[in-house]
Amino acid sequence: MVSTRPNARKVPAVEVEDLVVTYGGLRAVDGLSIEAFHGEVFTLLGPNGAGKTTAVETLEGYRRPESGHVRVLGMNPLSDRATLSRRIGVMLQQGGVYPAMNAMEALSLFAAYYDKPADVSSLIKTLRLDDVSHTQWRRLSGGEQQRLSLALALVGNPDVLFLDEPTAGVDPEGRLAVRKVIRELRESGKCIIMTTHELSEADLLSDRVAILSHGHKIASGTPAEIRSLARASETTGAPRHSMSLRVGGVLDHGELAGVLGLQVTQQARSGEYLVDGPVTPSVITRLASWLEDRGLLLEELRIATRTLEDAYLEITSTTNQVASSQVTGGTAGTARGSVRKGIHR
Amino acid sequence: MTLRRGESVLVTIGIPVMLLLFFGTVHVLPTGAGRPIDFLAPGVLALAVMSTSMVSLGIATGFERSYGVLKRLGSTPLGRSRLLAAKTVAILSVEVVQVLVIAPVAIGLGWRPHGDAAVGVLAVLLATAGFAGIGLAFAGSMRAELTLAAVNGLYLVFLLLGGMVLTLSKLPHLLDGIARLLPAAALSSVLRHSLGVSQGSSLHAWLVLAAWGVLAPAVATLTFHWQPS
Numbered sequence: 001m002v003s004t005r006p007n008a009r010k011v012p013a014v015e016v017e018d019l020v021v022t023y024g025g026l027r028a029v030d031g032l033s034i035e036a037f038h039g040e041v042f043t044l045l046g047p048n049g050a051g052k053t054t055a056v057e058t059l060e061g062y063r064r065p066e067s068g069h070v071r072v073l074g075m076n077p078l079s080d081r082a083t084l085s086r087r088i089g090v091m092l093q094q095g096g097v098y099p100a101m102n103a104m105e106a107l108s109l110f111a112a113y114y115d116k117p118a119d120v121s122s123l124i125k126t127l128r129l130d131d132v133s134h135t136q137w138r139r140l141s142g143g144e145q146q147r148l149s150l151a152l153a154l155v156g157n158p159d160v161l162f163l164d165e166p167t168a169g170v171d172p173e174g175r176l177a178v179r180k181v182i183r184e185l186r187e188s189g190k191c192i193i194m195t196t197h198e199l200s201e202a203d204l205l206s207d208r209v210a211i212l213s214h215g216h217k218i219a220s221g222t223p224a225e226i227r228s229l230a231r232a233s234e235t236t237g238a239p240r241h242s243m244s245l246r247v248g249g250v251l252d253h254g255e256l257a258g259v260l261g262l263q264v265t266q267q268a269r270s271g272e273y274l275v276d277g278p279v280t281p282s283v284i285t286r287l288a289s290w291l292e293d294r295g296l297l298l299e300e301l302r303i304a305t306r307t308l309e310d311a312y313l314e315i316t317s318t319t320n321q322v323a324s325s326q327v328t329g330g331t332a333g334t335a336r337g338s339v340r341k342g343i344h345r
Numbered sequence: 346m347t348l349r350r351g352e353s354v355l356v357t358i359g360i361p362v363m364l365l366l367f368f369g370t371v372h373v374l375p376t377g378a379g380r381p382i383d384f385l386a387p388g389v390l391a392l393a394v395m396s397t398s399m400v401s402l403g404i405a406t407g408f409e410r411s412y413g414v415l416k417r418l419g420s421t422p423l424g425r426s427r428l429l430a431a432k433t434v435a436i437l438s439v440e441v442v443q444v445l446v447i448a449p450v451a452i453g454l455g456w457r458p459h460g461d462a463a464v465g466v467l468a469v470l471l472a473t474a475g476f477a478g479i480g481l482a483f484a485g486s487m488r489a490e491l492t493l494a495a496v497n498g499l500y501l502v503f504l505l506l507g508g509m510v511l512t513l514s515k516l517p518h519l520l521d522g523i524a525r526l527l528p529a530a531a532l533s534s535v536l537r538h539s540l541g542v543s544q545g546s547s548l549h550a551w552l553v554l555a556a557w558g559v560l561a562p563a564v565a566t567l568t569f570h571w572q573p574s
Contacts, residue, residue, distance in 0.1 A: 006500070014375055056427075060420050061419075061420065062416070062419065062420075062572070081424075082422070082424060085420060085421055085422045085424075088420065090417070090420040092413060092416065092417055094413055095412050095413030095414070095416075095417070095573075096410070096412070096413040096416065096417030097414065097417070098409070098412065099412060110421060112419075113421045113422050113423045115422075116423060152417075171458065264400045
């Protein structure tokens with residue numbers, strides 16, 4: 001069991017196929033397909049409003065799919081709710097506890113709903129809630145509330161866990177505790193579906209990631225796959241993606257764009273310009289000679305690496321879905337550079 | 346949980362007992378013919394039932410919904426039927442406590458109940474269903490703060506138009522007509538007849554109680570949203 005890795009078993013714990021969920025006329029999830037397995041942390045990554053929570057809430061049985069299929073442990077979250085609710089653990093994005101209840105009471109109450117609950121006092125210890133186990137929910141810090149929510153998700157000894165933004169608002173020490181718990185759950189063969197809008201969190205914990213934007217899956221793969229794409233582009237000397245320059249004067253950036261064959265935009269500060277596109281040696285030569293002809297002094301030149309985070313922000317903030325095939329297809333058209341926030345441990 | 350909230354104890358037990366003590370000793374209200382306590386005691390019992398099943402339940406459920414407690418419970422094996430059963434048991438338990446507190450106070454003030462207690466229990470059960478339906482209809486469709494305001498407002502209206510501490514015969518004709526269609530007046534009338542001086546109660550009051558007892562929960566079921574609005 002310890003060696004259970006992604007795809008090691010044939011049967012996925014969680015299956016989503018062509019899922020469409022609409023509400024208020026909005027297609028919050030639009031054609032999503034994912035599979036997650038036992039012993040795996042699968043992360044839905046994306047900005048607020050990308051459809052992560054809607055997708056997870058459909059798996060939890062809170063929302064009815066407009067079309068498509070959803071299966072958790074082979075069961076339908078809506079029609080098999082009574083059976084399935086004994087085997088899943090849910091951590092909502094916020095709230096869900098009586099404000100006047102303390103951690104011990106809330107955990108004991110929830111434990112009573114399950115046939116074979118976890119030991120409440122050891123859960124409190126694991127999630128470092130010992131000092132506040134008799135503090136009312138409303139007096140807990142945001143991080144303590146998050147850790148209690150995670151404990152409540154674990155109290156039924158579930159096989160599949162849905163964690164919506166599990167580390168949001170959690171202090172650094174609490175994050176370590178949460179990450180440790182999540183890794184242990186994976187080692188014990190649980191399937192963990194997590195959402196986050198933080199790239200670093202996704203990279204630290206996930207076996208596989210799907211990036212969502214406007215309800216679509218625009219990229220997916222292991223963090224390592226994505227990073228290896230990034231490293232490849234650095235070591236093979238593939239052209240960098242942009243450069244910024246500052247000159248001692250004003251230049252005609254339209255004309256420069258023509259000379260370089262690239263897009264040039266004027267920045268907010270005077271004398272600063274951004275050149276967008278592959279920065280080849282020939283581009284540098286042409287820039288230098290063009291400036292020499294006009295007697296302009298180059299005060300600063302920076303050649304920027306397009307990071308995964310940049311790509312992620314760009315992809316997820318645009319409604320243009322063309323990016324989908326490019327990234328998922330592995331051409332790495334926009335996914336160059338290193339993961340700025342994620343890879344340090 | 347109900348008895349842990351101070352405001353809930355006040356509205357379900359404190360206020361009815363205070364009203365009973367005050368108007369039972371200071372005879373300022375037009376209570377109609379007969380001894381005031383024979384009018385007041387059943388009325389205050391009706392008020393107590395209303396405060397538990399409509400006000401307390403409505404407000405608590407409204408806030409449970411807004412805190413996401415109902416949503417969170419929705420993913421546990423608890424299920425809707427067991428949650429509803431638990432709430433029903435909680436309400437009936439509080440009502441038993443209310444009777445155990447209010448009845449001795451009323452008897453101490455000279456109330457001598459006679460008649461059929463079983464009829465009274467049946468009326469209380471029907472009224473509880475009706476009041477709970479009203480409270481939950483607000484709790485399941487409005488924000489918690491609006492539910493709080495609405496059921497408290499309704500509490501006051503029902504207190505005044507419910508024949509609980511003042512007799513309906515003193516009301517203007519139109520208000521009297523409206524009041525007789527409300528569950529509050531129907532309950533206090535049935536309780537007054539079944540526990541008090543006059544025997545046999547009006548069919549009209551029973552019909553009103555039954556209608557609210559069926560229709561209000563039906564409306565609540567149709568309009569109830571489990572997730573916070």
